[in-house]
Amino acid sequence: MSNQWERRPRIPELLIVVVLIIIGYLLFSYFFKNISSQVNPTASASSINDINSSSINDPNALNALNSSGSSSPLLPNANNTLNSGSGNNALASGYWILFVSNGTSQQLSVSAQDYAFIQGLIQSDSKGSPTVTIFLIENGQIHQHIVSNEIYSILSNMATIITQGSNPSSSANSTSSSSTTMLPSAATSETMTVSNPSASGFTLTLNPKLNGLTLSNFTLVNSLGNPVSPISATTSDNGATYTIHAALSTGQTYTVTAKAAGYTFGAAQNITVASAATSETMTVSNPSASGFTLTLNPKLNGLTLSNFTLVNSLGSPVTLTGATTSDSGSTYAISAALTAGQTYTLTAASTGYTFGTAVNVVVP
Numbered sequence: 001m002s003n004q005w006e007r008r009p010r011i012p013e014l015l016i017v018v019v020l021i022i023i024g025y026l027l028f029s030y031f032f033k034n035i036s037s038q039v040n041p042t043a044s045a046s047s048i049n050d051i052n053s054s055s056i057n058d059p060n061a062l063n064a065l066n067s068s069g070s071s072s073p074l075l076p077n078a079n080n081t082l083n084s085g086s087g088n089n090a091l092a093s094g095y096w097i098l099f100v101s102n103g104t105s106q107q108l109s110v111s112a113q114d115y116a117f118i119q120g121l122i123q124s125d126s127k128g129s130p131t132v133t134i135f136l137i138e139n140g141q142i143h144q145h146i147v148s149n150e151i152y153s154i155l156s157n158m159a160t161i162i163t164q165g166s167n168p169s170s171s172a173n174s175t176s177s178s179s180t181t182m183l184p185s186a187a188t189s190e191t192m193t194v195s196n197p198s199a200s201g202f203t204l205t206l207n208p209k210l211n212g213l214t215l216s217n218f219t220l221v222n223s224l225g226n227p228v229s230p231i232s233a234t235t236s237d238n239g240a241t242y243t244i245h246a247a248l249s250t251g252q253t254y255t256v257t258a259k260a261a262g263y264t265f266g267a268a269q270n271i272t273v274a275s276a277a278t279s280e281t282m283t284v285s286n287p288s289a290s291g292f293t294l295t296l297n298p299k300l301n302g303l304t305l306s307n308f309t310l311v312n313s314l315g316s317p318v319t320l321t322g323a324t325t326s327d328s329g330s331t332y333a334i335s336a337a338l339t340a341g342q343t344y345t346l347t348a349a350s351t352g353y354t355f356g357t358a359v360n361v362v363v364p
Contacts (some may be wrong), residue, residue: 092140099134099155106159114158121151190265192258197271201231201245204256210263211239219257220246228254250275280355282348287363291322291335294346300353301329309347310336310361318344338363 095115097108110118115138128148134155136143190210196203204218213233220228231245248254253272258265280300286293294308303323310318322335338344343362348355 094139096137097134097155097158098137099132099152106155108155108159108162110158118151118155121154122147125151188263190258190263192265192269194256194269194271197248197273199248199250199273199276201243201248202256202271204242204244204258204269206239206242209238209240210260211235213239213242213258213260217258217260218242218244219259220244221255223253248273275352277352277354280348280353282346282355282359284346284359284361287338287361289338289340289363291333291338292361294332294334294348296329296332299328299330300350301325303329303332303348303350307348307350308334309349310334311345313343340364 095110095112097106097110097115097118099106099108115136118136122145125148128150130146131149132152133144133146134152136145188208188210191207193205193207194202195205213235215230215233218230218233220230222228228246228248231247233242233244235242244256248271250273253270255268255270257268278298278300281297283295283297284292285295303325305320305323308320308323310320312318318336318338320334320336323332325332334346338361340363343360345358346361347358
């Protein structure tokens with residue numbers, strides 16, 4: 001009897017192992033499919049085509065999009081874009097972020113740098129609690145992410161800033177339009193004149209007076225148009241006159257101009273520096289009732305009656321009848337009707353020469 005029981009057929013152990021493997025495979029496949037449908041699905045932007053803009057009031061409603069690209073309520077702002085051919089083309093290129101902010105869906109166009117920045121934040125936010133679904137679109141490929149409230153807040157702030165930049169608020173427009181427009185005031189006209197030119201500089205007069213000018217306000221050039229550097233520009237009367245110091249050459253003509261913000265100075269002014277005057281020494285000799293002899297040192301040829309003035313002791317002019325030289329201007333014979341016992345005074349003048357003080361002519 002015992003031998004017959006031992007020979008009863010048993011279920012092969014191999015069959016049990018096979019059944020367990022099949023059950024495990026089915027369970028694993030179902031679990032993997034569930035997970036993959038919720039973690040970073042990717043779909044073509046052109047596959048999203050049936051969007052109901054009125055059905056989105058909650059950011060969590062964005063979870064509806066899955067990896068198969070099935071249609072679902074998405075973003076109100078994206079409705080017109082995704083439902084039209086031109087809109088699909090827009091989302092098919094570039095970088096976009098789709099999410100809901102304050103009950104309003106956002107379709108945010110960003111640069112490649114901003115897109116990479118958001119991706120980096122999502123990858124770094126390992127300790128955040130994922131609560132909000134967003135979609136990142138990269139050249140038509142949609143990537144679903146469930147992010148923390150902190151990252152969602154960053155996206156909302158980005159959208160607000162971009163919106164304000166492209167559409168300034170009405171209050172800002174109102175403030176701008178109501179602000180007073182300040183028209184630039186007319187420039188003050190200055191009259192500029194120059195005087196007292198010399199080898200060391202000149203005097204510049206301004207009317208009305210203008211205080212505070214410096215060397216940088218004046219430009220000086222010679223007759224060839226080459227710049228001449230002034231040494232200083234000073235005023236002692238609050239800008240009515242300026243003393244301009246510069247190394248100038250005798251016999252040369254210079255041009256000065258001025259400039260200052262809010263002022264005009266009229267035409268440029270010319271400055272002619274006279275050649276250095278030659279100093280002459282006069283002496284009188286041989287006075288008589290018919291005239292006297294005038295000696296010049298150094299000699300000066302070419303003088304005539306018009307270069308000499310003779311007055312009596314009362315200051316009345318005396319007529320000269322002749323002024324001649326026979327030695328190239330070393331001496332001149334001055335002819336006049338003089339009165340014995342009287343004292344006369346002689347002066348001389350000629351361009352480029354100085355003759356010192358007047359000399360007396362005493363007729364014996």
